[in-house]
Amino acid sequence: MRDRAWIFIGLAAFLALALAPVWQSALHGAARKPEPKIVTKAKQCVEPTAEMRRNHMELLNAWRDTVVRRGQRTYLAADGKTVTMSLSGTCMSCHPNKKEFCDACHNYLAVSPYCWECHIEPKEKS
Amino acid sequence: MGEDRRRFLKLAGLTALCAAGKGSLVRLAGAESPAKGGAAKKKIRWAMVVDPRKCLEKEACTACIDACNHAHNVPAFDNPKHEVKWIWKEPFADAFLDQDVRYIDQALTTKPVFVFCNHCDNPPCVRVCPTKATWKREDGVVMMDWHRCIGCRYCMAACPYGSRSFNWEDPRPHIKQVNPDFPTRTKGVVEKCTFCDELLDKGQLPACVTACKEKALTFGDLNDPDSEVRRLLRSRFALRRKAGLGTNPEVFYLV
Numbered sequence: 001m002r003d004r005a006w007i008f009i010g011l012a013a014f015l016a017l018a019l020a021p022v023w024q025s026a027l028h029g030a031a032r033k034p035e036p037k038i039v040t041k042a043k044q045c046v047e048p049t050a051e052m053r054r055n056h057m058e059l060l061n062a063w064r065d066t067v068v069r070r071g072q073r074t075y076l077a078a079d080g081k082t083v084t085m086s087l088s089g090t091c092m093s094c095h096p097n098k099k100e101f102c103d104a105c106h107n108y109l110a111v112s113p114y115c116w117e118c119h120i121e122p123k124e125k126s
Numbered sequence: 127m128g129e130d131r132r133r134f135l136k137l138a139g140l141t142a143l144c145a146a147g148k149g150s151l152v153r154l155a156g157a158e159s160p161a162k163g164g165a166a167k168k169k170i171r172w173a174m175v176v177d178p179r180k181c182l183e184k185e186a187c188t189a190c191i192d193a194c195n196h197a198h199n200v201p202a203f204d205n206p207k208h209e210v211k212w213i214w215k216e217p218f219a220d221a222f223l224d225q226d227v228r229y230i231d232q233a234l235t236t237k238p239v240f241v242f243c244n245h246c247d248n249p250p251c252v253r254v255c256p257t258k259a260t261w262k263r264e265d266g267v268v269m270m271d272w273h274r275c276i277g278c279r280y281c282m283a284a285c286p287y288g289s290r291s292f293n294w295e296d297p298r299p300h301i302k303q304v305n306p307d308f309p310t311r312t313k314g315v316v317e318k319c320t321f322c323d324e325l326l327d328k329g330q331l332p333a334c335v336t337a338c339k340e341k342a343l344t345f346g347d348l349n350d351p352d353s354e355v356r357r358l359l360r361s362r363f364a365l366r367r368k369a370g371l372g373t374n375p376e377v378f379y380l381v
Contacts, residue, residue, distance in 0.1 A: 068271045071263060071327050088306065118272065118309040 034104040040094035046077050057113070060087065088119050096122040170265040171247075171348040172321055173376040174335075175355045175364065178218075178239045180342035190240060191215075193337030197322070199310045201297035210291040212319040213242040213334055222379075224368050230381055240342075242334075243268060243289040243319040244367060244375030251281035251290065259316075266348075266376060267321045277314035286368050287375075290318045321345075348376065 016023075025031075045052045047059065063085040066072050075085045084090050095101045098121050106113065181187065194200065194213050201210050215238035219227055227235045245268045252261050252268065259274035260281055282290045296313045304310070308324070311317050322332035330336075335343045346355035355378075358364075364378035 064273060068269070068273065069261075071265075071323060073327050088309075114312075117312045120304060120306045120309065122306075 031108075034108045036102075036104050037097060037100035038095070039097050039101075042094055045094070046075065046081070046083050046090075048078075060091075060115075063087070087115060088122070092122045097124065098122060099124060169349055171376070172245065172266050172326070173346065173348040173355050173378065174242075174245075174321075174332075175344040175346075175358045175378045175380060176240060177342045177344070177358075177380045178234055178237070179380070180340040181240065182233060182237060183340055185237070187340070188215075189337045189339065190334035190343060193333045194319070196303060196305055197308060197333040199297075199301050199305055199308055200317075201293070201300035201310075202302060203295065203297075203300050205294075208294045210293065210297065210317060212291075212317070213240060215239070216241045221367060222365055224370055225365060234381065239379060241287065241289075241367070242377070243321075244287055244373070244377045245319075245321055247374035247376060248372060250284040250286070250373060254280040254284040256280065263323070265326070267323055267326070268318075269320055269323060270316070270318060272309070272311055272315050272317070275315045277316065279316060281316055286371055286373065290316050292316050 047055075052059070063075065066075075067085050073085055075083050077083065092098070098116075191213050195202070198212060200212055203209060217238050218235040221239050221241050245266060247262075247266065249260075249262055249268045255261075256278060257274045257276055259272070259276070260268065260270050263269050277292065279292055282288075282292060293311050293313050293315050297311055301310060322330075322334075325332060331345055332343075335345045344354050344358055346353040348355060350356065358380065359378060362380045364380050366375045366378055369375060
C-alpha cells in the first residue's frame with residue numbers, strides 16, 4: 001500500500017471530474033431553460049399547448065406520412081377543427097420566428113431535425 | 127401427462143371456436159374491410175396524352191418546362207452530367223427508339239417531343255427501390271417520398287426512360303427563383319415528375335397542363351370512358367414509349 005496517496009488523489013480527481021455538472025451548476029447556477037417565443041395571437045395550436053410541447057415531433061411525423069404516402073392533406077384535430085397538414089404552410093404561418101421558436105429549444109437540447117434542408121423556412125429579419 | 131393433453135385439447139378447441147366466432151361476428155356487424163368498400167367507388171387511373179403536333183406551332187415554347195421547374199424548385203446545374211429534369215425535350219427518334227419512325231410524318235419526327243415520367247402501370251423503379259421511397263399510388267401516380275430516399279439510384283438504373291435525376295450537389299444554390307410552397311431536395315436524393323400530386327390532391331390539374339396555352343397536354347382518368355384522354359385515344363392513334371418492355375407506360379403520344 002505504498003501508493004495509497006496516489007490512489008486517493010486519483011480517486012478525488014475522478015470524482016471531481018465526474019461530478020463536474022453538479023458543482024458547476026452549484027457555482028454558476030443551472031443553465032437557463034429556453035422558452036420558445038410564441039408570436040401568434042391564436043389561443044391554441046392545432047392541439048392543446050401541453051400536448052404540442054411534448055408530442056409535436058410525433059404529430060409532424062404523422063402529418064408527413066399521411067400527406068406524402070396517403071395523399072390526405074386535411075387534419076382533424078381532437079376538438080373537431082380541421083387544418084391543412086403543412087409544415088411551411090400551416091405551422092410556420094403562426095410561428096414565422098423559426099430562430100426563437102424552433103431553434104431555441106432544439107439547440108439547447110442538441111437535437112438537429114433535418115426539416116429545413118428541404119422545406120423552405122420563412123424569411124426572418126436577423 | 128394425460129391431464130396435460132386434456133387441457134391442451136380443451137384450449138385448442140376454445141381457440142378455434144373463438145377464431146371462427148370472430149369471423150362471423152364481423153360479418154354480422156356488417157364491418158366489411160375498407161378495401162372492399164373502395165372497390166365500389168370507381169377507381170381513378172391518371173394518364174397524360176401529349177399532342178406533339180400542337181407543339182410544332184410554337185417551336186421554341188418551353189412554357190410547360192418553366193412552369194414545372196418553378197413549381198417544384200427544380201435546380202439548374204451547369205454541369206450537364208448533373209442535370210436534373212422533370213419534363214424535357216427529346217428528339218422524336220430517341221424518344222421512340224423501338225419504333226420505326228421512317229414513314230411517320232417528317233414534320234413530326236424531325237422535331238423534339240416533350241418527355242417526362244411515364245407513371246408506368248408496372249413501374250420497374252418501384253420494384254427495385256429498397257426503402258419503398260417510390261411506390262405506385264391507388265390512382266396510378268408513381269410517387270416519391272424524398273424523406274425515405276437513401277440515394278442508392280437503383281430506380282435510375284431500372285427506369286428505361288431516364289426519367290429520374292440524382293442530386294449530385296446541394297440543389298439549393300442552383301434554384302433560380304425559389305417557390306416557398308414546395309420543398310427543395312437535398313444532395314444525395316433522386317427526384318422526378320410526380321404528376322403534381324400536391325395539385326391533384328386539391329382537385330387541380332398538373333402545372334404543365336395548366337401552363338400549356340396550345341393545349342398540347344391533356345390530363346385525365348383512363349378508367350372513365352367519357353374523359354378527354356379516352357376521347358382523344360379513341361379518335362387518334364397514339365404511341366407509347368418502349369411499350370414492348372412491359373412497363374405499361376401511361377403517357378400517350380398522338381401521331
